[in-house]
Amino acid sequence: MVHFRAVVLAALSLLFGGFSVLAQDVTLTSADGAVEINGTLMGFDGEFYRVQTVYGQLTVDGTGVSCDGPGCPNLTDFVANVAISGAAGMAEVLMPALIDAFALRNGYAVSRRTLDKTHFVYALSDQVTRAPIAVFNFRATSTSEGFADLLADEADIAMSLREIRDSEIKRAYDAGLGNMREKNRSRVLALNALVPIVSHDNPIDRVSPAQLAQIFSGQIDNWQDLGGPDAPIALHAPGQGSGMLQSLEDRLMRPAARQFSPDVEFHAQMEVLVNAVQRDPFAIGIATYASAGAATRLPLSGGCGFSVHATRRGIKTEDYPLTAPMFLYLPARRLPKVARDFLAYTRGPAAQIVIRRAGFVDQAPEEVPVALQGERFVNAISQAGSEVALADLQTMVARLSGLKRLSKTFRFEPGMSTLDAQSKSNATQLARAIEQGIYDGRELVFVGFSDGEGSAQANRNIAIRRAEAVKKAVLNSAEALNADRLDIQVEGFGEALPMACDESAWGRQVNRRVEVWLR
Structure with missing residues (x-):
């Protein structure tokens, strides 16, 4: 398996013809020579060195020390390097749209290079001089892989389609990352929702969350049990290992103490799932608000007459119960200034317009x-x-x-x-x-x-x-x-x-x- 960090460095070499080698021994010396720090350079954000020493990981202000060793970065031509890993559902559309808009807003030229099936790179440079400014390196896989890369210090930002789980919080704590539930360790980038969908030819017009859990566990396997025709129910769900499926497990199946039926057909691509449901009048699937397309979205109902629809406003207010926030998880260390500027931009009103145009629910x-x-x-x-x-x-x-x-x-x-x-x-x-x-x-x-x-x-x-x-x-x-x-x-x-x-x-x-x- 090729490490994400290695792919990141290869991308820098491809784009700019050279780069500073990280994860090598360096010596940081204060201006008066009184203090000397030896260790492995883990990162440099343009302002601060991050060094692994015998005393643990230290963050040192670059203005107060000189750096000696093969891993020392070029301070004059510093290029910010940001590794982002996790959910492909965020990496494919939402994050590129935000980076493009961020670059346009700040007057940067932007270029994209695809490295392989899961890795691609966005490079930002000065529009006039074409001097490189930053490289955003993406690994588009799954939420679980994003957390794994963050815990292994292979990523600076993890993209997640669900909240971090207790087991991951424990592993992060054991790895020295502190409490991942602390303030500023995560943020909601945009909102989505899990939505039951059926074909236009299906007569069912609503379903309760309890029924939905029974359907996908196989306890209800015929449309007749829901007031529909006497026909078996075909089940479609997001791909196994995906953040959306894990969110569905966390928010629907686990509270009902149920597991997915072996008859569920899982789809790695949401578009394929939606098309399969649209073609089959006896199918039901779980899609997202942003990807449901022309399929019929079933409102969630209860026995007392309430029906809750997955509308943009209903998702934003969390009145719709199966909301699915899209998270960014961050390490307990400084990121390069351009990364901090980008994260600040994602919370502003301009970014909310971009999020909405990309098909997701904004937080304005x-x-x-x-x-x-x-x-x-x-x-x-x-x-x-x-x-x-x-x-x-x-x-x-x-x-x-x-x-x-x-x-x-x-x-x-x-x-x-x-x-x-x-x-x-x-x-x-x-x-x-x-x-x-x-x-x-x-x-x-x-x-x-x-x-x-x-x-x-x-x-x-x-x-x-x-x-x-x-x-x-x-x-x-x-x-x-x-x-x-x-x-x-x-x-x-x-x-x-x-x-x-x-x-x-x-x-x-x-x-x-x-x-x-x-x-």
């Missing part, structure tokens, strides 16, 4: 008026019972009337008070917007909701505590906050505005949330 905040949320309030009224009186609904409507819902929803890890991965990213983004003064002079209300288990008063108390927790997380991230510039409030309405049925674990999880409303 939207404000949704109450008038456009009639279905949610109709569901609330229809589900009201002994625990939620009409007066409670009237109180909620009166409080939210005249406000707009922000498309940032906060949810928690199952059975925990810790925000889930997408919500952590939402907290960082909302904090940044507050620091930038985007909401100055406005009222910002964190509104907590709960599932229907327990008494109404207990659920209201839980909802308020959750809203307070989210408020604290956001304000703690807003280090430059001036609290006098906006009015921040907290409310809790318990189970008064359900998004799904409480009959299932996924429904209760969807209902436990904190929304942000603005006046």
Whole structure:
């Protein structure tokens, strides 16, 4: 197996005719000669050396030392080298689109070279002098391979179609990478969703998550069991080992304590999966929001009458339960400045336009008026019972009337008070917007909701505590906050505005949330 780092160095040689050899012994000496550091040069970002020594890995400011040895980089003609590995679903379309847009925005010339089936290179250079500036080296394989390269120090950034798993967190910690769940170790680049699809000729118009898990485990194997024709169900799913299949396991199959049926046909390419389902009226597949094409997308339903559609806004607010954030995971070390600039760009408004045009769901905040949320309030009224009186609904409507819902929803890890991965990213983004003064002079209300288990008063108390927790997380991230510039409030309405049925674990999880409303 050819190591990613070796392919990276070969790419640099191909593109620019030469490069500094990394992973060789060097000696760093302070200007007065009093301090000398010997070790293996692991990286140089144009400003800082990263050296493996007998004392561990050290980061040393390049302006204060001289470097001696065959691995020393050329400080005058430094070219930033960024290795990016992981999910092919991100590497094939989304990341190239963002790099192209980043280069255009900064006045760089950009060229692409394909090295082999899984490796390609983007080179950035000065438009006038053509002097090389940076090389982005991609290895497009799978989420698991991306994490493996990051843990082996073969990649600077890992692309992932799912949240990092506990086993990977442990391996990262054992490898000296610290806690991969810490702040700034990951970010949500864009949003996608797992969507059940069928042919236009299939009469089924909705399916519940519980039924979906039963279908793909083989427990339900005939359309007749779903109110359709007497015909066997053909199953199609994303490729084995892919991040999307692993996300499907994490979000659908494992919570239902089920495994995939041996009759499932797995597809390495999403386009092939969608085409197979479209041709077969008795097939069902799991595609992504961005790749479903002309196939019929089935909404997720529950026994109490709710149906949740995979719309762009529903995915952005996480009202659709099978959202699939697209992550970038980062090491606990400095990246080259151009890489840091690129990561900062991906969070800005210009990048959100690129993400949306590429077919994915962006994270640009939207404000949704109450008038456009009639279905949610109709569901609330229809589900009201002994625990939620009409007066409670009237109180909620009166409080939210005249406000707009922000498309940032906060949810928690199952059975925990810790925000889930997408919500952590939402907290960082909302904090940044507050620091930038985007909401100055406005009222910002964190509104907590709960599932229907327990008494109404207990659920209201839980909802308020959750809203307070989210408020604290956001304000703690807003280090430059001036609290006098906006009015921040907290409310809790318990189970008064359900998004799904409480009959299932996924429904209760969807209902436990904190929304942000603005006046």
